[in-house]
Amino acid sequence: LCELNDLLELHLQYNSFIGHLPLGLRNFAMMISMDISANKLSGELPASLSKLQMIEYLNLSRNTFDGHIPEQLDHMLNLDIIDLSHNMLSGEIPKSLEKLQHIQVLDLSFNLLECQIPSGGKFANLSAESFLENYALCGAPKFHVPLWLDKTERQSKSNAARVIATCAIGGSALLVIVCTVIGISCYRKRWLLKNHDDIERFRGTTLP
Incomplete structure (x- = not known):
């Protein structure tokens, strides 16, 4: 499958696929739409996803992916919609995602993310629904999470x-x-x- 270099769309949602995302996904340089949601895929999201620089729609939701969100996703400059909800992703939301200037939907809800929600770029247009039910996020009041506090304020x-x-x-x-x-x-x-x-x-x- 990963040898189909000219593949434009890949829709494999609502199956029972298991295992990790193959590194060969980086070969899909021309792909504009990928939906592999609602499977049983696991492991960390590979940084090689950033090679899909033409992609506009990416849905990896409702699997059991863990680890951090790769900072290199900011290379996917054509992204309009990215759905990573209902996984087990942890750590911080990369500030580099503020570079995604075409993003309209960014769904990170129902994960284990923590720390401050970025406020620059298209994050200014996102709503609280994008970040529901995470471990310990903080940020602007409109996201319905605690305000971010620096070390001195946290101590106080x-x-x-x-x-x-x-x-x-x-x-x-x-x-x-x-x-x-x-x-x-x-x-x-x-x-x-x-x-x-x-x-x-x-x-x-x-x-x-």
Whole structure:
């Protein structure tokens, strides 16, 4: 298959193919559309994918690809749509992807990605749906993820969180003590009222 150098489209979605992406994919220099989604493919995405410099549509979703997103994907300058969702990709989103000036759809949802979402290039036009259900992404508020914090800010937030947690624990402990004292006092009063007659008779009893 990888010897078909003039192949323009490859659509093999919704099958049960297993294994890794072959390095021979780089031979598809003329390909404009590839869809191998919804299979059982695994392993890391090879950097040789970047050799598909004519490709406009790439769908690798719903497999079990892992590892990092290759930074070299920024060489695929004709890409309009790339779907890498529903895999096990991890690490950071390469900032180099900001160079993809024709990208209209970039779906990285349902992976294990982390750190800051790039904000330059076409990322400015993307929505929160592109990054749903990842491990620990942060970035602009429109992506519905936590704001990015530098080291100093992270330390400040961490210290503030520790102070709040300490106060909350101390306040809870004090509340428990106060409630316990009040409970004991109320129980003692009820017991005294209930046993008032017995206590009075006991006081009036003369020991032999």
